[in-house]
Amino acid sequence: MEDEIFQGIEDRSPFVAWIHNISLNQQKYMKSKFSDYDFGHDIRYIMFIYDHPNCSQEDLVNMFCQSKGNIAKILKKFEDEGYIKREVNPENRRKYMLNVTEKGKDLAPKYRQFAKDWEKEVGITDEDGILKERLKEIAIKGMKLIEDK
Known part of the structure; x- marks a missing residue:
């Protein structure tokens, strides 16, 4: 029996390939939904x-492994x-605190609503809490695995 193939992955593809497909x-x-903007990921x-x-650029580096x-290049663009705006951190004048502007604040709820709409369309529900928690655990373990190397 042949596997069905979706966007280049098939039933027997690695689990991470399916996760990547969901993300893409x-x-x-x-x-x-944001075709008027050039945000991408x-x-x-x-x-x-x-x-x-009031987060820092370093917080973004650590969170997104970039x-x-x-x-810095992406923040400059935004x-x-x-x-966004950068303000000198009064506790450490060599660092900046990052905050969204009014323009950014207007954008965030729209983005959140589109994300919720996507989840609803693909069938993610409140009952998927256990699955979400398990995926978070896997993501954290994966990050720690790389940190230890």
Whole structure:
């Protein structure tokens, strides 16, 4: 019996291939909803800053496992476009606190609603809490596995 193939992966593909597929398709959906913007996957940084007022660039580096240079470039773009602002941290004048602007604050609820709509459309429900917790555990273990190397 042959496996069904979806977007280049099949029933016997590794579990992580399916997770990657879910992520890519969610990104494509979100991009279609935000077609007037050029955010791509980088909107996650605006959302992190929205959820963590006064966070630092280092917080983003650690959370998303990205280089300092890559994060700096993305933040510069969002700052130039008026979605975020940097303010000198009064406790450490060499560091900046990141916050969203009013423009960023207007964007965040729209993004959240589209994300909820996507989850509803693909069948993710409140009853999937156990699955979500298990996936979080796997993600954390994966991050720790790399940290230890």
